[in-house]
Amino acid sequence: MHRPLIAAALATSLCAPFAAHANEAGEAAVKARQSLMTLIAYNLGPMAQMAQGRVDYDAEVAQAAADNLYTLTRHSQERLWPEGTAHGIFEGTAARPEIWQNLEEFSNLYATLQGAAATMQGAAGDGLQALQGALGDVGGACRSCHDDFRVSD
Amino acid sequence: MRRIGWLVLIAASLGALLWWLARPSDLPDATRAALDAHRPDPAHGERIFWATGCAGCHAPPDLDSGAPPEARLVLSGGRRLESPFGTFVAPNVSPDPVNGIGDWSLHDFARAMLRGVSPEGAHYYPAFPYTSYLRARPEDVADLWAFWQTLPAVETPSAAHELPFPFTIRSGLGIWKFLNMNEDFVFPGDGAAPVMRGRYLVEALGHCAECHTPRNLAGGLDVGRWMAGAPNPSGDGRIPRIPDPSWSAEDIEAYLFSGFTPDFDVVGGSMADVVQHMAQLPAEDRAAIAAYLRALVE
Structure with a gap:
């Protein structure tokens, strides 16, 4: 008579460890992708400040930041976005569920950023104007993805 | 019998008062005079256009965030604005005379922006931010309208808002506007x-x-x-x-x-x-x- 109840209880107790496991994996992925974003922003900093005229242009500093940006954008996205880590179903992320519904568009936008970062690597040491030009495309790549796939804060 | 007569009279006057408060208002004479006296400057109107952000709602819905300024001058409408009261769909406000606002006069345009009232005398929903625009100088509205004449006409028909009853009744907006339209600036400065x-x-x-x-x-x-x-x-x-x-x-x-x-x-x-x-x-x-x-x- 209570068999369905017992089955349900059993199923729940069996699944719980897996759920906890999935949660830990999700947390690690969210932390990793947010760290990558932080590092990207950290390296955009000196370049953007030069482009905005808030600090003097310095070819060496700009080049080093652009090299870092290039390297950071080579990080593969594969393990950073596990299913179930969207805003609304997972705590502490601004990643919109639309990412998982449009994975192709999402990866195309990342490819755009990778291209812009490569251009930037070639331009950053070539004077302020070259840096400003390339930064526009990097910023544009960030924006077009944030526009569609990040929750407003 | 007499008492009922009084009640009817009071109810009727309250109704009349509400109707009077809720009626679509016209531009004040001073504003009309200022609009007519001003020599419009379309170049300055462009500056007003970017400041008012009309394109934020009226540009095409599929526009990429990196789209160049020229693409933002196409005011075909179609962007959807979700709200607790339903979904508003931005209309075509391009200078097309049939599907846009190409047949409007400067006074029509100013009445829409500063009073939230259509040329036919209907209230607009406040998704159109006239509660802010009402503080705009008439001269700037005239310049904006002059710039508007340089924008491309688009034939896209406007889509209807998706609102549940009772928000479909526009005359009710009059009361809302009476309570929420305030020309005074908020911050004293x-x-x-x-x-x-x-x-x-x-x-x-x-x-x-x-x-x-x-x-x-x-x-x-x-x-x-x-x-x-x-x-x-x-x-x-x-x-x-x-x-x-x-x-x-x-x-x-x-x-x-x-x-x-x-x-x-x-x-x-x-x-x-x-x-x-x-x-x-x-x-x-x-x-x-x-x-x-x-x-x-x-």
């Missing part, structure tokens, strides 16, 4: 030129408060919590308080031009379009907006 210019750009043209100030249950702006941040009407996340007290005036200016925050995060969401518009303004206007916002926290 210090009288210094950049702050006052910034106040005009933010409170009248830029209509920043429409998203950044929370609303009361009736959907009116809670001016007591001016720019305090609000839930995002389109569902996810929150619209932040502005300014972030840790941002300097220089930070705000740089953000409005480039979309980079002081931490070099990059703007997204509907603010990405706003930054694209703001970037078209002369630097002094962005500096004025920054001065005003800093004055709010200082």
Whole structure:
């Protein structure tokens, strides 16, 4: 008579460890992708400040930041976005569920950023104007993805 | 019998009062005179266009956030604005005479912007931010209309709003407008030129408060919590308080031009379009907006 109840209880107790496991994996992925974003922003900093005229242009500093940006954008996205880590179903992320519904568009936008970062690597040491030009495309790549796939804060 | 007569009379006068309060208002004579006396300057009208952010709602829905300014001059409408009262669909306001507003007069345009009333005398929904635009100078509205004449006409028909009853009854908006239309500026300001210019750009043209100030249950702006941040009407996340007290005036200016925050995060969401518009303004206007916002926290 209570068999369905017992089955349900059993199923729940069996699944719980897996759920906890999935949660830990999700947390690690969210932390990793947010760290990558932080590092990207950290390296955009000196370049953007030069482009905005808030600090003097310095070819060496700009080049080093652009090299870092290039390297950071080579990080593969594969393990950073596990299913179930969207805003609304997972705590502490601004990643919109639309990412998982449009994975192709999402990866195309990342490819755009990778291209812009490569251009930037070639331009950053070539004077302020070259840096400003390339930064526009990097910023544009960030924006077009944030526009569609990040929750407003 | 006599008492019933009085009750009917009182009810009738209350009804008449409500009707009178809710009627679509016309432009004041002084505004009409100012519109007629002004020699319109379309170049200045373009500056007003970017400050008012008309393209933020009326540009095509599939426009990429990185789209160039020219693409933002196509006012075909079609963007959807979700709200607790239903979904508003921005209409075609291009100069097309059939599907847009090409057959309007300057007075029609000014009445829409400053009074929220259509040429046919119907109330517009406040998704059209006339509660901010009503503070705009008539001369600027005339310049904007002159610039409007240079924009491409688009034939896309406007789609209907998707609203549940009773929000479908536009005459009810009259009461809402009576309660929420206030020409006075919210922030007194210090009288210094950049702050006052910034106040005009933010409170009248830029209509920043429409998203950044929370609303009361009736959907009116809670001016007591001016720019305090609000839930995002389109569902996810929150619209932040502005300014972030840790941002300097220089930070705000740089953000409005480039979309980079002081931490070099990059703007997204509907603010990405706003930054694209703001970037078209002369630097002094962005500096004025920054001065005003800093004055709010200082």
